[in-house]
Amino acid sequence: MSPIPRDARSVGDDPATGSLERAAALLDAFDAAHRELGLAKLVERSGLPRSTVHRTASRMVQLGWLDKPGDRYRIGNRLFELSGLVPVRHELREAVLPYLQDLYAAARTTVQLGVLDSARVLVVEKITGHRPMPMLSQVGGVVPAHCSGLGRVILAWSDEETIEAVVASGLSRRTPRTITSPEVLRRELVAIHERGWAYEREEGNLGVSCVAGPIFDFTGKVAAALSVTGPTAVVHPDRVGPAVRMASAAATRAYSTRRWAAPRPQLELPS
Structure with a gap:
């Protein structure tokens, strides 16, 4: 296309x-x-x-x-x-990368970092290890905000103007599970805000699910999101959610202060 x-x-x-x-x-x-x-x-x-x-x-x-x-x-x-001089890569990626690595070590499946770009999410970094997922966007690629964990969790902390712009761009159906109703999407964003992380189940790609957490800047405004993405059978929100929330909190501290946090807490998934 x-x-x-x-x-x-x-x-x-x-x-x-x-x-x-x-x-x-x-x-x-x-x-x-x-x-x-x-x-x-x-x-x-x-x-x-x-x-x-x-x-x-x-x-x-x-x-x-x-x-x-x-x-x-x-x-x-x-x-x-x-490209290495672009702030989103030079500042955000460098601050967050250690926590993406920790999260990958805990989850053992793909982790991603993304920022909102209009109605899409730009993938800034991605760690796949030895189990690549070719259906996912590569670094520099984009995914729809409305049906991705990364996009949903950013929108959950965004202002009404940003949410409305995404809705106005069209909530296209990627799979039979994709939310295409503005009302349902808004209810989901409220639930994400209350929970602290987003869970997207096979809305972007069948068989693939995602748990994502927000990253905030020094003003308290949502700046990016990180996620664990993998086969639905592997990505269990009750196990992955706490690790994602811990990683996003640690990444926020590092990014909002522009310095490395030490020591970094080790992430462990519940058995």
């Missing part, structure tokens, strides 16, 4: 538009399912004229923004180098 197109008329050959818009259109053509693209596919997915794509992509290769080993384009190493 092609990415959400920018207004094709605004990124074409019109001299009034900038080269940055054209470069952005090319970068938007790549995603987890399209990591390498030939010229024809890049033209199709960007919506730009072939001559514009060829000229812009060639310049992006020179700048290191794209790489072209052969006849296919891919994201360049320069963008990877710069």
Whole structure:
């Protein structure tokens, strides 16, 4: 499926538009399912004229923004180098990573870190160990906020404007279990707030469940979420929930103070 197109008329050959818009259109053509693209596919997915794509992509290769080993384009190493400077990765990830590692050691299944990005959750970090789950988004990928544990727990501590924006974007059905009613979703957010963590059972992917906890910044505003995600038979909320809540509290202390908490409590799942 092609990415959400920018207004094709605004990124074409019109001299009034900038080269940055054209470069952005090319970068938007790549995603987890399209990591390498030939010229024809890049033209199709960007919506730009072939001559514009060829000229812009060639310049992006020179700048290191794209790489072209052969006849296919891919994201360049320069963008990877710069990504480490993004605050959500440099500050949030570095503060929270030790607690993600602790949580993985306790749960022994995939753990993730995400932030809200419009109506979606951007996956900032992910630890899978030796049991990868290819149906889950990779780091840098996005998942819908309304039917993911990460998104739900962030929304449970968000303001009404943020919740309304997610509802207005459409509560699409991913599986037969997905909540698509705004009223039911709002009731679930209230329950999550009271409980302290979110439990999502097979709403994003059949056979996969998730328990997620919030991470707050120094102002007390929800900034991110971490989660344990795995096969429904493995992710039991009564066992995983307390560990997730402990990890999210520890991660909040580390992130909100911008320093490492020591010593870190060891997380253990109830037998």
